Amino acid sequence: MCGLFGVVRNQTCDPTRATIMCVALGQLAEERGKDSAGLAVAISATKKLDRRPVTNRRDVTAGGWRIIKGPGRFRDVWKPAYNSALDAAPVALGHTRWATQGGTTLVNSSPLQVGQLIGTHNGDVDTWPLRSEFSLPRPTGGTDTEVLYQALDQAGGVILPTLDVLESVVGRAALVWTDRRWPQLVMLARTAVSPLSVAVDTEGNLYWASNPGWFRKAARAADVTIAEILMVPEGTLMMIDYSSGSPALVGDRRFTATARAKDDRLAHIVAYRGFSIEDQMADEEVCSHRTLREPQRSRSVSAPLWLSPSGK
Numbered sequence: 001m002c003g004l005f006g007v008v009r010n011q012t013c014d015p016t017r018a019t020i021m022c023v024a025l026g027q028l029a030e031e032r033g034k035d036s037a038g039l040a041v042a043i044s045a046t047k048k049l050d051r052r053p054v055t056n057r058r059d060v061t062a063g064g065w066r067i068i069k070g071p072g073r074f075r076d077v078w079k080p081a082y083n084s085a086l087d088a089a090p091v092a093l094g095h096t097r098w099a100t101q102g103g104t105t106l107v108n109s110s111p112l113q114v115g116q117l118i119g120t121h122n123g124d125v126d127t128w129p130l131r132s133e134f135s136l137p138r139p140t141g142g143t144d145t146e147v148l149y150q151a152l153d154q155a156g157g158v159i160l161p162t163l164d165v166l167e168s169v170v171g172r173a174a175l176v177w178t179d180r181r182w183p184q185l186v187m188l189a190r191t192a193v194s195p196l197s198v199a200v201d202t203e204g205n206l207y208w209a210s211n212p213g214w215f216r217k218a219a220r221a222a223d224v225t226i227a228e229i230l231m232v233p234e235g236t237l238m239m240i241d242y243s244s245g246s247p248a249l250v251g252d253r254r255f256t257a258t259a260r261a262k263d264d265r266l267a268h269i270v271a272y273r274g275f276s277i278e279d280q281m282a283d284e285e286v287c288s289h290r291t292l293r294e295p296q297r298s299r300s301v302s303a304p305l306w307l308s309p310s311g312k
């Protein structure tokens with residue numbers, strides 16, 4: 001379980017409230033992860049290709065983005081001094097991590113920079129189906145998130161191969177990423193189980209969060225009025241374009257999402273952690289994934305090692 005949150009701003013509005021809202025979402029996202037936290041903020045649109053590997057630095061600027069991340073809670077990582085960077089950013093991608101695969105090291109902390117992508121992931125996926133279907137380079141760190149983004153990077157910024165990767169994912173994944181080959185787009189995707197919700201405020205800023213309840217709480221703190229909240233259905237890829245200065249949904253594609261039996265069992269404990277009953281029910285209405293059957297255990301009973309003393 002991890003927390004995703006972020007904003008695509010309407011750049012014609014004063015950024016102050018959207019910045020306060022985004023930071024408040026980051027603090028609320030601590031309930032889904034305190035191993036590490038980070039925020040990637042867009043500085044400028046660029047097509048410049050930058051082949052840097054996954055970074056283990058706490059504050060790095062590359063290819064038009066600045067990624068600030070570190071161990072611990074969001075409020076330990078994000079200092080008020082960074083808010084001016086957020087004010088100037090058309091987009092910010094946030095993450096709080098609760099590690100499921102890979103140590104709690106900086107190299108495994110998100111947002112991750114993988115090839116041309118900067119990405120965040122909530123969930124846990126099997127890496128072997130991705131490795132066997134796509135020929136991926138050796139990862140730098142140990143998290144499943146990196147393997148997932150290696151496969152998405154290899155899709156080359158083209159829609160059909162991207163949908164192919166999303167359909168190959170086995171496990172839980174909500175994903176938000178940017179691709180430098182699509183410099184003014186933010187991609188939001190949900191495969192199975194891991195929740196993702198999107199909200200728009202009355203000023204035209206768009207936010208996302210793992211838990212829709214965070215929108216209501218953060219909006220009170222930031223004096224923002226939420227106009228609409230949407231639960232992203234399982235098996236959805238959404239593309240948000242901000243080239244005109246404000247967020248616009250330009251694409252919405254569906255695919256078949258695949259979970260493991262253990263993901264279904266964990267849904268109530270991990271995916272819906274902190275959800276109100278109403279939000280959980282609203283999300284369950286947009287859930288449709290297939291579940292892989294578990295490998296059958298052998299039915300043969302092993303012979304007893306010890307005979308009972310009575311000889312029976």
Ligand SMILES: NC(=O)CC[C@H](N)C(=O)O
Pocket residue numbers: 001002003097098099100101102108121122123124125143144145
């Ligand atoms: N729990 C999560 O969603 C974290 C994402 C990923 N599985 C990791 O361990 O980094």
